[in-house]
Amino acid sequence: MKSFAIIPGPMTRGPDFFLIGAPKCGTSALADYLGQHPEIGMCPRKETHFFADDQLFGRQQMHPGRRRKTLTEYLSWFETLQGRRLGEASVWYLYSRGSGERIKAFRPDAQLIAMIRNPITAVPALHSEFVHMGIEPVRDLESALALDEERVRGGAPPGFPPASYRSAFRYAEQLKAYFDLFGRESIHIVVFDDFKRDTAGAFRGVCRFLGVDSDFDPEIRIVNANKEARVPGFQRLVKRPPTSVRRALRVVTTEDSREWLQSRLSRLNTRNRPRGRIPPAVAAALLPEVENQCRELRELIGLDLTAWLEESDRIASG
Numbered sequence: 349m350k351s352f353a354i355i356p357g358p359m360t361r362g363p364d365f366f367l368i369g370a371p372k373c374g375t376s377a378l379a380d381y382l383g384q385h386p387e388i389g390m391c392p393r394k395e396t397h398f399f400a401d402d403q404l405f406g407r408q409q410m411h412p413g414r415r416r417k418t419l420t421e422y423l424s425w426f427e428t429l430q431g432r433r434l435g436e437a438s439v440w441y442l443y444s445r446g447s448g449e450r451i452k453a454f455r456p457d458a459q460l461i462a463m464i465r466n467p468i469t470a471v472p473a474l475h476s477e478f479v480h481m482g483i484e485p486v487r488d489l490e491s492a493l494a495l496d497e498e499r500v501r502g503g504a505p506p507g508f509p510p511a512s513y514r515s516a517f518r519y520a521e522q523l524k525a526y527f528d529l530f531g532r533e534s535i536h537i538v539v540f541d542d543f544k545r546d547t548a549g550a551f552r553g554v555c556r557f558l559g560v561d562s563d564f565d566p567e568i569r570i571v572n573a574n575k576e577a578r579v580p581g582f583q584r585l586v587k588r589p590p591t592s593v594r595r596a597l598r599v600v601t602t603e604d605s606r607e608w609l610q611s612r613l614s615r616l617n618t619r620n621r622p623r624g625r626i627p628p629a630v631a632a633a634l635l636p637e638v639e640n641q642c643r644e645l646r647e648l649i650g651l652d653l654t655a656w657l658e659e660s661d662r663i664a665s666g
Contacts, residue, residue, distance in 0.1 A: 362423050365435045365459040369442035372473035373463035374543045379437040381566040389429025391436040398422045401446025440509045445525040465540035466656040467517040483507035520644030631664035
């Protein structure tokens with residue numbers, strides 16, 4: 349593991365809190381609301397995954413040769429931010445224990461925010477996003493989920509951060525690893541259902557945890573709605589251009605300009621669309637995972653997630 353320990357000072361000011369995930373649990377919305385707070389400066393790049401361990405960094409690459417950002421480059425994103433608290437949001441940090449170790453080396457006193465959601469609804473949302481991004485070749489949710497064990501054994505598609513869909517949402521195991529590193533008092537947990545039902549209240553709870561004014565009211569707006577590629581083939585081409593195209597672009601463009609162009613083309617090829625109904629067969633397949641998480645989270649932190657079980661039973665029964 350590379351060490352990220354640095355001497356604090358005016359030239360090296362970086363994040364002191366991290367929104368570590370999980371994916372499809374409201375992290376984009378919370379990062380947006382925190383970024384509106386006058387006492388908080390949020391990194392303008394969400395999903396930097398700068399502290400990703402080597403395994404996670406490798407899985408995230410759509411093509412070989414992608415360069416890690418240097419510490420200097422990473423810290424430059426915070427140079428102009430205002431606020432006495434600085435934050436960064438990357439949803440796969442929670443999944444990766446190695447990421448937690450890197451954050452600990454960089455900022456031993458960091459505060460962390462984790463968001464969790466019923467896997468019954470989180471997995472379909474993640475599958476939809478991966479299809480839109482062009483990293484999930486199997487568009488049918490039930491068929492993609494059925495590949496979980498095969499992908500754990502043989503490897504997931506390029507750009508696919510977790511080993512499988514199920515492994516992305518094993519919250520108890522993931523949280524315990526962070527508790528062991530940072531202590532329970534340094535980690536604030538937000539349940540997606542609570543965040544959705546009382547967004548302002550959940551936001552105030554996060555503000556109190558961070559020690560900033562909890563009376564501030566952000567603009568509550570829809571962030572990161574479900575997306576669909578207008579032309580799936582074009583989306584895959586944007587995300588994974590042929591080797592000859594990548595080589596040519598490297599000659600005439602910078603890395604930042606290529607990232608901007610990719611993002612711009614992807615947005616032009618995107619439309620928002622409500623997610624379809626979760627198939628009962630998918631819910632039934634995920635029900636054991638939900639039961640395990642409810643039991644383990646109750647034992648770990650005393651969290652009552654009976655509502656997850658009720659929701660899962662309802663969807664599985666059709």
